[in-house]
Amino acid sequence: MKYTFDRFTAEVQTLLSTTKRIPASLLEVQVPKPGIPADLAFPTFRAAKELGLSPQQLAQELVQTIQIAPNSLIGEVSATGPFLNFSFQAENLAEAILNDISLTGVKYGHSDDGQGKTIVVDYSSPNVAKRMHVGHIRSTIIGQTLANIFRALGYNVICDNHLGDWGKQFGVIIAAVMRDGKPQVEGEAALIQLEELYTRYSNQMPQDAALDAEARRWSLALEQGDPAARELWQWCVTTTIQANQQNYDRLTVSFDHAYGESFYEAMLTGVIQQTIEQNIAYRDEKGAVVVEIDGLPSFLLQRSDGGTLYLTRDVATIIFRLQEFQPKRILYVVGSPQELHFRQLFALVRKMGYTAAVDLVHVAFGTISDTQGQPLSTRRGNMIYLEALLNEAMARALAVVEQKNPALAAEEKAAVAEAVGVGAVIYNDLYQDPKRNITLNWEQMLSTEGNSATYLQYSYARCCSILRRAEIKPTEELDLAAIQPKLLIHPAEQQLLKKLARLPSAIKEASERYAPFVIADWCYTTARDFGVFFEQCPVLKAETIPLRDARLALVSATAQALKNGLTLLGIKAPEQM
RNA sequence: GAUCUCGUAGCUCAAUGGAUAGAGCGUUGGCCUCCGGAGCCAAAGGUUGCUGGUUCGACUCCAGUCGAGAUCGCCA
Structure with missing residues (x-):
């Protein structure tokens, strides 16, 4: 599956390459910072140097040469100083994204890059x-x-x-x-x-x-x-x-x-x-087996009393995994x-x-310390156990649900509180770079506002609420032939569509960097863009029926994409909360 | 002492060598006759620890330095 943003990127590169001015090795394009009114940029610095031009000159020259084909995903090319900026064609973008999501559904954003490795x-x-x-x-x-x-x-x-x-x-x-x-x-x-x-x-x-x-x-x-x-x-x-x-x-x-360490006992000798x-x-004079490798402190594979160590078992584990699974990678x-x-x-x-x-x-991650910044340990008596943590998070969430949505049935409240509480605990771990240390902060972790799991869940629930009122199931396949995506040209709609187009690359980047926060961040900014759309673009009371239907399709696509992102993070998204 | 990680707004965090360093919380001020206010908009808030270097361009790379955390053969 070639997603819309990939196709857009490919079109831009083809366009650049047909100018015959840019060597293939310098065709690197990049996503501009938010605030730059473009969707893809080509910085001309290197190519200009190669050609003996100023970057500004080259950008100017290119923008005059380039011809955009009709029906392209590219709507506009402009030169801004040394940058050549490409923008989506609004109507084609809307159609393409809604198609992507409608076709792939729960697998939107997924790919076969891994080829079964x-x-x-x-x-x-x-x-x-x-x-x-x-x-x-x-x-x-x-x-x-x-x-x-x-x-x-x-x-x-x-x-x-x-x-x-x-x-x-x-x-x-x-x-x-x-x-x-x-x-x-x-x-x-x-x-x-x-x-x-x-x-x-x-x-x-x-x-x-x-x-x-x-x-x-x-x-x-x-x-x-x-x-x-x-x-x-x-x-x-x-x-x-x-x-x-x-x-x-x-x-x-x-x-x-769940092969434990014991499983490898027989392999250790x-x-x-x-x-x-x-x-x-080598075995030293006391009988311990010592390894010395250049640039690293020496370490033991066997104690002088004959006992083995953690590292010995890890070596055996690698050997076993290689034989058993033939992995390309072990994380x-x-x-x-x-x-x-x-x-x-x-x-x-x-x-x-x-x-x-x-x-x-x-994949190393930082240490969690208590609210005072002290290390957590059983001996200090400040240890926090997982079950207790989840229970506490759930209890606090339940209090919020009682307050916000008292009409919900009791078991619904419990289910929502569980999703919200556990979601908050998960999100607290996934919203930032894993290598950072974390100082435990209950208020911050269980916050239901701003950049929080609750906000993401709330956004999903609002999508669902609109769809429910329109009598559409949240992940129902919409008949795109019957709607007109090209009507979705409002800035808030376009902003949201562009964000939806980025889920596949967010997932890919998260894998390359071993950084789930890239997906968490995508979920958050997507929820925010939905929030703006929600304020500015009435769906059920849209000016015309075709516009209403097109917006419903956008809400449905947003719900699906958000749900896919949250699912990867292990965060449950109730349809009502 | 050696090695590793981290120093970005009052606090918690983003920013893949590229354009005006962005969010949330907190603060201040706005927004419901309207799809869920767990929301939306706006304002204030920055010498990216410090000093050099590389580069057309550095929060980002390199060297040094200060600060915080971690690790350094008989635990895991």
Whole structure:
């Protein structure tokens, strides 16, 4: 599918190239800043230099040479100083965009650029026997959105939840459960009890060598496949996955796999052996396996006590994923504190000879701190848990719904509050560049005004409201043959149409930059342009019936495009709120 | 000490080497006989931390510097 804006761009480039004055390598055109009255610009600086002209001269010359064909998407060419500016032909633009959206519907903005290439996305990755907290929320939300984006672009996306289900702490958990008993509750409540068991036991360990020995014994038993240890461990894993699933469902998150770290246990000795044989790693005098790579701090693959490390398991994970999925790319959606870890990991597997066919990308994101700017931690007692966060957001949203729309039925109110509250939490994570740190601010996060998820949802609901009154379903396919898009030449209509034309490129750019905020930003500016249109252009009471129908088609297209954008972000859009 | 990230309006954030650095919140002032006011319009608010450099052109690239955060073999 060649979308309207692509076709417009192609036409402009063809036009430039038929002047025979611009070398093909300098045909780069760009979208001008908002405020410049043009839709595509050709800066003449480089070409002018090549031709020995001043940029202004060249722009003048070109504007006189260029002939626009009838029926073109280009309406006007003008020279503004050194820029050659191209504008859409208003009537053809309207027709083209409404056609695009009508034809593609829920897939408007999607493409097959990915050609079915496989991308593995590694995200969320909570620890077993613990509640998910804000530390996981960014990975979960950003990771799922990136997965949605790449899927929309035609990639074969494999979502893997790399559970923290292994390591020393399980010895403690099993010892504690054996001593104090298994939690008799379900869901997140069970995780709270497991956290308490763990904390109580590990706090007592420094004073009681017997407890410490017991934990070590269980840790070893688990690694050796002891049935009792194994069963308890499995129960922890299952309980955690079930509890987390409640949160995932609310956030529209889902995975293809949840291979935990434990899954790779059997591969680890092979990994260590291989690195030693390849002379990439060596065993030091204390028995630890050390890797030294130029330009990076050295690191370990095996502790002196024989235990393996996080990084060792990550190497095994890459090898497994290459064999199993043959991905072109693996995305690690993990916080920026682990940047060095991934640089070391990627450098190591490159040296081991594994990465010829695959791009390894660490999509790093910043840290969330509390309202005072302090790091969040269990020990500080300021930790915020995901379920509690979503509940709080939902409760606050419910209060707003009660106030704004008291007539709504009770279960409708609850559904809207859930969409609004959860949407706000998601949007708080997606509206800005992921690498920024975030200081938690409840007022700002749950704001229902301005640049907020609520505003986007509200805009969608207003579209739906108009369509409902006109007795059209929000995503119903309109019979474009029966309407006249060419009537949509009001500035507010044109502005909105041009914005709708940009959704495909917003999705593409978001994928190239691993930056969901590009789509969030598109949603927001589109909602704003709809707001202006809404004020200035009556739909149901338009001057004529044909104009009313054309505007209804525009509202329908806006609703569809906005919904598509929000869906990629994982934000639900109710038709009434 | 080394490495990485970030310094843009009072606050929270955009701006892919290009034109007059844009939004939201907050402040001030407007807009409903009319499709949802969770809205719309307008005003005020900037030496892009600082100093150099590269370039026709720098918030953007480079060097240095100041400030904030993070990381630096036996956690993950």
